[in-house]
Amino acid sequence: MFSRRLFFTFIATAPLLAQAAQPRPSTKPGTALPVLVLDPGHGGRDPGAIGVNGTYEKNVVLDIAQEVANACESAAKVKLTRESDKFIALPDRVAFAREQQANLFLSIHADSAPDNPQARGLSAYSLSQTASDDFAGQLAEGQNIVDERYGAAVKEQGVVASILYDLAAKQTITASRFAKSALVKGVGRDLRLLEAPKRSANFAVLRAPDVPSLLLETGFLSNAADEELLGDGQQRKKIARVLAREITTLLNNPLFR
Numbered sequence: 001m002f003s004r005r006l007f008f009t010f011i012a013t014a015p016l017l018a019q020a021a022q023p024r025p026s027t028k029p030g031t032a033l034p035v036l037v038l039d040p041g042h043g044g045r046d047p048g049a050i051g052v053n054g055t056y057e058k059n060v061v062l063d064i065a066q067e068v069a070n071a072c073e074s075a076a077k078v079k080l081t082r083e084s085d086k087f088i089a090l091p092d093r094v095a096f097a098r099e100q101q102a103n104l105f106l107s108i109h110a111d112s113a114p115d116n117p118q119a120r121g122l123s124a125y126s127l128s129q130t131a132s133d134d135f136a137g138q139l140a141e142g143q144n145i146v147d148e149r150y151g152a153a154v155k156e157q158g159v160v161a162s163i164l165y166d167l168a169a170k171q172t173i174t175a176s177r178f179a180k181s182a183l184v185k186g187v188g189r190d191l192r193l194l195e196a197p198k199r200s201a202n203f204a205v206l207r208a209p210d211v212p213s214l215l216l217e218t219g220f221l222s223n224a225a226d227e228e229l230l231g232d233g234q235q236r237k238k239i240a241r242v243l244a245r246e247i248t249t250l251l252n253n254p255l256f257r
């Protein structure tokens with residue numbers, strides 16, 4: 001299996017690109033703790049979904065993310081995109097995960113489906129197949145990203161660089177889909193799942209080409225029972241502990257090293 005870390009080590013050391021390459025910090029797969037970036041959705045002027053009884057998504061997901069971070073402390077180096085009630089643009093969340101060289105990025109949310117108040121339960125999204133074209137479009141811009149990372153001299157090696165970048169993105173998509181399946185399966189042992197919980201969509205926050213990324217909807221604030229669960233600190237702790245257990249298992253998989 002192709003490893004993103006090895007890929008980046010390769011791209012950083014390939015003689016073809018040597019002059020342009022910025023040396024990346026040396027990472028020996030398997031020796032250091034994996035990096036987990038948690039992204040509590042919304043914040044600040046963006047409340048996210050508002051529950052039928054007034055619960056704000058931005059507050060619920062921040063608390064869950066912090067609980068997950070605590071519970072994952074010994075298994076990963078955990079970073080949060082926000083630790084307070086502040087607004088962060090989507091591209092900045094993606095950029096943060098990439099800067100941190102995250103092994104896994106999880107954006108944490110709570111759903112709302114006002115037209116279907118019966119909808120309940122957790123679901124997980126990866127970047128969709130249809131977005132894949134869009135993603136390919138992003139990758140067409142990959143040259144700019146590669147430029148950013150390795151400097152203008154890479155332009156001369158544009159074809160090689162974009163092929164390698166495309167390989168990394170495919171590997172990332174594979175890892176993201178694997179994470180979605182594994183997480184939903186594991187979490188489903190203890191938490192209520194939405195019907196058809198493995199979902200995909202074109203979320204901007206999932207577009208890092210080199211970081212496996214998932215968006216978790218922890219439940220529906222448009223459903224009074226789910227809102228009650230998500231509004232209860234003890235229940236949030238429970239959700240967080242289950243998520244942390246499954247994330248820890250995932251991070252032991254070589255796909256995420």
Ligand SMILES: [Zn+2]
Pocket residue numbers: 041042048049057108109110111
């Ligand atoms: Zn949300």
